[in-house]
Structure formats: C-alpha cells, structure tokens
Amino acid sequence: MAGESLRVAVIGGGIGGLATANALLRRGMDVHVYEQAPALGEIGAGVLITPNSLRLLDRFGVGEAVARVGARVGEGSRYYRSDGETVAPILTADSNGWNGMFGVHRADLVGVLADALPADRVHPGHRATGVSQDERSVAVAFENGEEVRADAVVAADGIHSVLQRYVAEPSAPVDSGSVAYRGLVPAERVPWWPKGISQLWMGEQRHFLVYPVRGGTLINYVGFVPSHEKTVESWTAEGDVEALRKEFATWDSPVPRLLAEVERTNWWGLYDRDPLTTWTRGRLSLLGDAAHPMLPHLGQGANQSIEDAVALSVFLADATADDVPDALRRYEDLRRRRTTEVQVGARANGRRYDSHYDNLSERDAEIAGSVRFRSWLYDYDAESAARGALAAG
Numbered sequence: 259m260a261g262e263s264l265r266v267a268v269i270g271g272g273i274g275g276l277a278t279a280n281a282l283l284r285r286g287m288d289v290h291v292y293e294q295a296p297a298l299g300e301i302g303a304g305v306l307i308t309p310n311s312l313r314l315l316d317r318f319g320v321g322e323a324v325a326r327v328g329a330r331v332g333e334g335s336r337y338y339r340s341d342g343e344t345v346a347p348i349l350t351a352d353s354n355g356w357n358g359m360f361g362v363h364r365a366d367l368v369g370v371l372a373d374a375l376p377a378d379r380v381h382p383g384h385r386a387t388g389v390s391q392d393e394r395s396v397a398v399a400f401e402n403g404e405e406v407r408a409d410a411v412v413a414a415d416g417i418h419s420v421l422q423r424y425v426a427e428p429s430a431p432v433d434s435g436s437v438a439y440r441g442l443v444p445a446e447r448v449p450w451w452p453k454g455i456s457q458l459w460m461g462e463q464r465h466f467l468v469y470p471v472r473g474g475t476l477i478n479y480v481g482f483v484p485s486h487e488k489t490v491e492s493w494t495a496e497g498d499v500e501a502l503r504k505e506f507a508t509w510d511s512p513v514p515r516l517l518a519e520v521e522r523t524n525w526w527g528l529y530d531r532d533p534l535t536t537w538t539r540g541r542l543s544l545l546g547d548a549a550h551p552m553l554p555h556l557g558q559g560a561n562q563s564i565e566d567a568v569a570l571s572v573f574l575a576d577a578t579a580d581d582v583p584d585a586l587r588r589y590e591d592l593r594r595r596r597t598t599e600v601q602v603g604a605r606a607n608g609r610r611y612d613s614h615y616d617n618l619s620e621r622d623a624e625i626a627g628s629v630r631f632r633s634w635l636y637d638y639d640a641e642s643a644a645r646g647a648l649a650a651g
C-alpha cells in the first residue's frame with residue numbers, strides 16, 4: 259500500500275469530525291465526512307475556543323476566519339459570587355500571553371471548518387448504522403443503503419454515538435442534577451453590557467456564564483440550575499424563559515437585567531459519563547464527545563475534539579493501511595490520558611461553580627488557584643505532544 263493515500267471515513271460532521279477532516283487532508287490523506295443531518299447544523303449557541311485549540315486551528319489556516327466570526331474574550335474577564343463580589347480573574351490566554359480566546363457561535367465554527375474543506379469531501383444525509391471490519395479494511399453501513407469501505411473509520415458522532423458500541427461497552431449517562439438554560443441576546447439590546455470579556459457568577463447550586471460571540475453582536479449566556487425532574491440531553495429542547503428569570507432574580511443586577519431581555523431559551527439536561535476504558539477496536543476509533551463526553555464546566559468539549567483531531571493526524575500521517583490499528587491505539591493512548599483528566603476536572607469545577615462547599619472562602623481560593631490547571635490546559639500543544647509520543651516509539 260506504500261505510496262497510496264490512506265482512506266479515512268469520518269462519521270459525524272460536528273466540530274470534531276470537521277476538524278479531523280481538515281487535519282487529515284492537510285497531511286495528504288483521502289478523507290470523507292459523513293453526516294446524518296440533511297445539512298450541516300445551524301443549531302446551537304456559543305462555544306469558547308481556548309488557546310489550546312486556537313493554535314491548532316491557526317495551523318489549519320482557519321485562525322483568521324475564527325477571529326472574524328468569533329468575538330475575542332480577554333483581560334477583565336472575572337469570576338464573581340452571586341452578589342457581585344469579585345472572586346478572581348478568568349485566565350484568557352496561554353502562558354506566552356499571545357494566544358487568546360474567542361467566543362464563537364457553534365454554527366459559525368462548523369461553517370468555518372466546512373468551508374475549509376473541498377465540497378466533495380462532506381456528505382450530508384448519511385446516517386451511519388453499523389461497522390464491520392476484517393484484517394484488511396473496515397466498512398460503514400448507512401441508513402440510506404450505501405456502504406463505504408476505508409482503511410480507518412473515525413467515529414465523531416457525538417454524545418449519543420451509534421458507533422461507540424462497536425468499540426466499548428457504553429458508559430451509562432449519569433444525571434449531574436443540573437440543567438443549563440442557554441441562548442443569545444442581541445448586544446444592541448444591552449448596550450451597557452461590557453465588551454470583550456467573559457463573566458461567571460457563582461451561587462448556591464447555580465452559576466451563570468456570559469461571553470460574546472459573532473463579533474460581539476450577540477451575547478451568549480448559560481444559566482446552570484438544579485433540576486428535580488428528568489430532563490432531556492438535547493441541544494434543541496425549548497426552555498421556559500420565566501422559570502429561568504426566577505432562578506436568578508435576586509442575583510447581582512447585571513444577571514436579571516440581561517435575562518429581562520431574553521425572548522427564547524433552550525435547555526439542556528446535563529449528564530456525565532465515566533471515562534471509557536477503550537476507544538479503539540482494530541480500524542475503528544472514537545473521537546470527541548463519542549470518546550469522552552464531558553460536563554461543560556471547563557468549556558472543553560469542542561477544544562478537546564480539535565486536539566484529538568490533530569493528534570490523530572500525526573499518528574496516521576506516515577502509517578500504511580497495515581499500520582492503522584497500531585496508529586489508532588497510540589492515538590488513543592495519548593489522548594485518553596489527557597481527556598480523562600479534563601473530564602474529571604470538569605466535574606470538580608462544576609462543584610466549585612455551584613458552591614457545593616461548607617466554606618466558600620475555600621472555594622474562592624480554589625477558583626483563584628485554578629489558574630494553574632487552566633495553564634496546563636491552555637499551554638498544551640496536541641501536535642507537539644503527538645510528535646513526541648511518536649518519536650518515543
């Protein structure tokens with residue numbers, strides 16, 4: 259097979275799948291993305307792109323496009339208690355201080371990553387239903403009756419991954435006890451809202467996060483509240499605006515004032531899963547939420563999927579078709595260690611943000627000290643780490 263491009267089928271055209279296609283194409287592989295939806299998604303609200311993935315997106319050549327569709331979030335970003343008392347600054351750059359952070363509408367990021375690919379590489383209307391493999395190749399079956407054969411399949415099919423069960427015993431969803439209301443407010447309706455920063459208020463069993471997206475024309479908010487009923491793990495469920503307002507009515511005044519301008523909100527049941535013990539079987543590997551669904555309390559779902567994509571591209575770059583199972587195992591080995599720490603860290607941060615502490619000064623000290631963990635998160639270069647692991651043999 260030497261000399262022929264590796265054939266890779268990526269299942270799922272979300273952020274992880276599209277980042278993977280960009281990363282693999284850059285290294286000369288023959289990649290196609292198969293997405294179940296009839297068109298790539300308009301759904302969603304804000305995601306934060308943090309320095310650890312921004313530097314990777316820059317190398318795909320889409321850093322400028324992300325800056326164009328996003329909104330820079332920088333100095334002045336802060337954590338507060340629910341009454342408005344400042345707790346600590348929010349870290350918004352890596353240790354070099356130059357690689358910053360952007361709030362981006364998920365649909366805009368999907369658009370940027372898709373536009374960077376040749377159109378014939380993305381196939382909407384393809385819902386994967388199963389995978390079969392032998393020693394030489396792997397095949398994916400689709401609901402529309404088509405079948406695709408490749409040297410490797412990357413399952414980037416999200417939190418409800420259909421292909422996960424071909425690799426591992428799925429981890430059961432664990433109810434976190436919280437739901438998140440999220441949505442967007444046009445910035446022109448809140449001209450007094452400070453520009454270019456992220457703000458997070460922490461109260462009893464609740465927290466409220468705000469940052470700008472789309473060049474600052476939209477303000478993205480997420481209100482995390484306790485839930486006493488079973489909720490859906492959905493990005494599209496419609497929420498009750500009045501109920502949302504009530505949850506934060508007595509908080510620091512910018513919070514209820516912003517919520518007064520909300521017309522629609524979505525809500526999202528927050529479930530967690532224990533880290534999987536394996537992501538790879540033969541020529542099939544998991545990536546992004548399919549591999550490591552995490553709570554949103556470190557804002558790393560999209561960022562870790564982009565790191566996965568770039569690391570995978572390093573391991574597959576010089577692989578022949580025969581080497582694929584070994585290359586995928588090595589990808590998993592590197593990535594599973596890091597994402598497990600992020601999954602566990604996101605749980606711990608959720609407890610801090612929701613003030614599950616007898617002594618809030620202790621919580622505040624941990625928030626102030628979390629700059630060390632954030633630096634570990636943001637200074638990491640997934641491409642260098644993968645190269646290092648490859649060189650180490």
Ligand SMILES: Cc1cc2nc3c(=O)[nH]c(=O)nc-3n(C[C@H](O)[C@H](O)[C@H](O)COP(=O)(O)OP(=O)(O)OC[C@H]3O[C@@H](n4cnc5c(N)ncnc54)[C@H](O)[C@@H]3O)c2cc1C
Binds near residue numbers: 414419
């Ligand atoms: C509609 C939607 C809206 C979201 N909105 C937000 C948001 O506002 N804020 C936020 O922080 N995070 C949001 N997320 C989650 C966030 O995008 C992910 O946590 C993160 O980007 C990791 O991405 P991923 O590519 O692993 O998974 P996802 O982004 O979930 O992408 C998975 C993709 O796979 C497709 N897919 C699923 N099953 C199949 C199948 N069997 N065959 C083919 N394709 C399949 C899905 O349609 C989807 O496009 C959203 C996810 C989705 C799907």
